[in-house]
Amino acid sequence: MQGALVVQNTPTGGPGRVGDWLGEDGLPPDVVHAYDGGELPETLADHRCLVVLGGGFMPDADDRAPWLARARELAAEALKTRVPVLGICLGAQLLAHVAGGTVRARHGLPESGSTELTLRPEALEDPLFRGLPARVKAVEHRVDAITRLPRDAYWLASSERCPVQAFRVGERAWGVQFHPEATPRSVAGWDAESLREQGFDRDELVRQAELDEPAAAANWRLLLGRFAAFVTDGG
Template structure:
């Protein structure tokens, strides 16, 4: 299986998913877009993971590579119809690339928070095994404000209607961070943009308090991530067997 990972910041990588992939003996190709790396021909890949980042989907003037990234996502998801998982910015990029709309959130979400699955979310294999309510790590100031045609909402929160969605049977966006590890908060809090959003949302000493909160929930978060990984790999292997 050939997996393509698109990153927008070195510390926003697949996190715990890297451990799962290594345990399965699977390697992947990482493209660091903010460092000027170029997206290869996506036709060569079976699964695409698109991670978060400090950029916003509408910042094409500041980050011209966003145009190429959106085109690559559209090609992979709409034309090739291959499995896709986008997290945070990757979730928003999926929506915009296939006809949805992303906008600044009315209320930023930062911290450990709860959200609820929709009826379809309970049935969907990616989220079927989660506890209810779901407890997740949030760190975003933009949101999917308009879904692309044919999309199904899988989870919502009071502040953000589109926390998770599926397009077709193969493309998923998650606004929250399912990939968190023990290093996530410290690594992200070292980024000035993230540190500012963290302090604005949670006040002084936010990084230390959030790290303690994430550490408390981490075993649970990693178990939920394992369920997502298993469902995603089942989807990818099934799609690959059909193509071959």
């Protein structure tokens, strides 16, 4: 059995350090470049967990990203068969969508760069988030948002502009709106003009991300280590 099936939805939206961390913890990433015709498997039978990365699509945008239909099927299979899931940005939205939540396009104010998240009381007992600081920094890059969580979801974190920043569906599937894989270098590669149109200055975003990086890297390395341990130890 292979390690983590990782669904990559855009050319620049790779797993980055999340893939490195999973590999270090015994879950080598099997990255499928779905955006470039990479074929997703029919089932998750050969993988120990599912990781769905970000991308500038709605989770049901099959006209623009036809592979998302298969990604949704795999997420639904994971929920049914208790295969652990980690959804990041679009991946979190796809998880929420499959489990019965609601995602809205270009909802509310956009978020980009290092952003303060507030952990909710439910996070105190969550296998991944427990013990993290009450307020943590994470890189954001979003315009769409989850506006209603699935009925059986645990709401774990929020930010000023986006209430649903992290959640868990059932006992084995997590979604995070933020980007634990992103670094200041990632921010420096974003389109400066698009950011200006949203009211952000890229140089300032990079500066703030650099200041916040040591603590952010430590927090998200801990979270990914816990996810890997949850998978390898059988939850």
